[in-house]
Amino acid sequence: MHHHSSPNIEQEIGLLLRHNNLSITDSRKKILQLFFAQEGALAHGDIEKKAGEKFDRVTIYRTLQTFVDKGIIHTIPTADNSIRYALCKDACTEGHHHDHHIHFVCNQCQHTFCLDDVVTPEIKLPKGYNATHVEVVVEGVCKNCTA
Amino acid sequence: MHHHSSPNIEQEIGLLLRHNNLSITDSRKKILQLFFAQEGALAHGDIEKKAGEKFDRVTIYRTLQTFVDKGIIHTIPTADNSIRYALCKDACTEGHHHDHHIHFVCNQCQHTFCLDDVVTPEIKLPKGYNATHVEVVVEGVCKNCTA
DNA sequence: TAATAAAAAGCAACAATGTTGCAAAGTGGT
DNA sequence: ACCACTTTGCAACATTGTTGCTTTTTATTA
Numbered sequence: 001m002h003h004h005s006s007p008n009i010e011q012e013i014g015l016l017l018r019h020n021n022l023s024i025t026d027s028r029k030k031i032l033q034l035f036f037a038q039e040g041a042l043a044h045g046d047i048e049k050k051a052g053e054k055f056d057r058v059t060i061y062r063t064l065q066t067f068v069d070k071g072i073i074h075t076i077p078t079a080d081n082s083i084r085y086a087l088c089k090d091a092c093t094e095g096h097h098h099d100h101h102i103h104f105v106c107n108q109c110q111h112t113f114c115l116d117d118v119v120t121p122e123i124k125l126p127k128g129y130n131a132t133h134v135e136v137v138v139e140g141v142c143k144n145c146t147a
Numbered sequence: 148m149h150h151h152s153s154p155n156i157e158q159e160i161g162l163l164l165r166h167n168n169l170s171i172t173d174s175r176k177k178i179l180q181l182f183f184a185q186e187g188a189l190a191h192g193d194i195e196k197k198a199g200e201k202f203d204r205v206t207i208y209r210t211l212q213t214f215v216d217k218g219i220i221h222t223i224p225t226a227d228n229s230i231r232y233a234l235c236k237d238a239c240t241e242g243h244h245h246d247h248h249i250h251f252v253c254n255q256c257q258h259t260f261c262l263d264d265v266v267t268p269e270i271k272l273p274k275g276y277n278a279t280h281v282e283v284v285v286e287g288v289c290k291n292c293t294a
Numbered sequence: 295t296a297a298t299a300a301a302a303a304g305c306a307a308c309a310a311t312g313t314t315g316c317a318a319a320g321t322g323g324t
Numbered sequence: 325a326c327c328a329c330t331t332t333g334c335a336a337c338a339t340t341g342t343t344g345c346t347t348t349t350t351a352t353t354a
Contacts, residue, residue: 170331172330172332173332202333203332203333203334205334209332210331228340228341
């Protein structure tokens with residue numbers, strides 16, 4: 001399980017923000033904590049539910065956007081109009097995401113996971129098409145629900 | 148270009164609806180015409196723009212939902228909260244979609260295409276994960292824009 | 295530590311998108 | 325032409341996302 005509640009998560013979060021030239025604010029810390037405490041991806045709505053009493057909706061929108069811009073989190077496409085966000089584990093930088101792993105959506109628990117060890121395959125495209133990014137989303141039953 | 152305006156499109160649409168046990172109505176015909184006249188996928192918003200003066204927004208929502216349920220169209224996930232829809236070319240039936248092709252989103256013209264000849268690859272998942280469906284969305288520059 | 299400039303958060307108002315119940319209109323079958 | 329059933333349009337509402345502006349917070353300097 002990835003649920004560290006180690007005392008230096010706080011520190012780690014501070015460093016992460018500082019490395020990205022972001023000032024350290026309550027909302028940024030709180031939202032990053034949610035991501036660190038979570039195995040899987042979060043939608044805006046999830047964050048609003050978990051942190052919404054403390055923070056304005058607008059702040060959450062803007063914070064997520066900032067994190068995406070800085071390469072701290074990445075988006076995961078969905079077919080239900082609720083973009084998911086997850087921490088970038090590869091070396092992403094401002095304006096350059098390098099997430100080559102696939103994503104898994106569980107039909108049972110509805111959670112979305114980054115399978116960091118499964119890289120996106122090469123796709124052979126017809127003539128004239130040039131790929132810059134390949135996104136793979138696999139649906140099915142996850143490890144926790146298979147049991 | 149795929150813009151047939153052949154006289155039997157109308158017939159084809161009628162048959163398609165009848166085969167799916169759907170009554171033939173103006174909005175269903177119009178929306179199917181848009182899909183047939185279009186190389187690429189459509190979002191709800193696109194359809195609303197092109198047919199919105201004639202039909203209520205609610206009707207468009209309900210019609211798209213009906214078509215998805217019947218296996219006439221399928222959804223394409225996106226990371227911008229605007230689900231795209233495209234005609235199913237494989238043999239989809241009510242409750243059973245069999246679209247194994249990949250999707251391509253052009254960064255230049257912003258259109259989304261079904262590459263019907265490119266099948267989704269096998270993905271090897273970690274132990275415990277079971278796949279029921281694999282969705283591949285490739286981003287890049289399409290045939291028309293490469294020129 | 296206090297003062298300050300810059301950045302972020304909060305607020306309010308708004309825009310866009312999606313949903314529901316119900317009455318009116320249209321469809322297919324007799 | 326009639327009838328049962330389905331679909332549409334309307335209205336009202338809920339949810340989600342955006343924008344401008346004021347207040348608060350942050351990081352930095354003295």
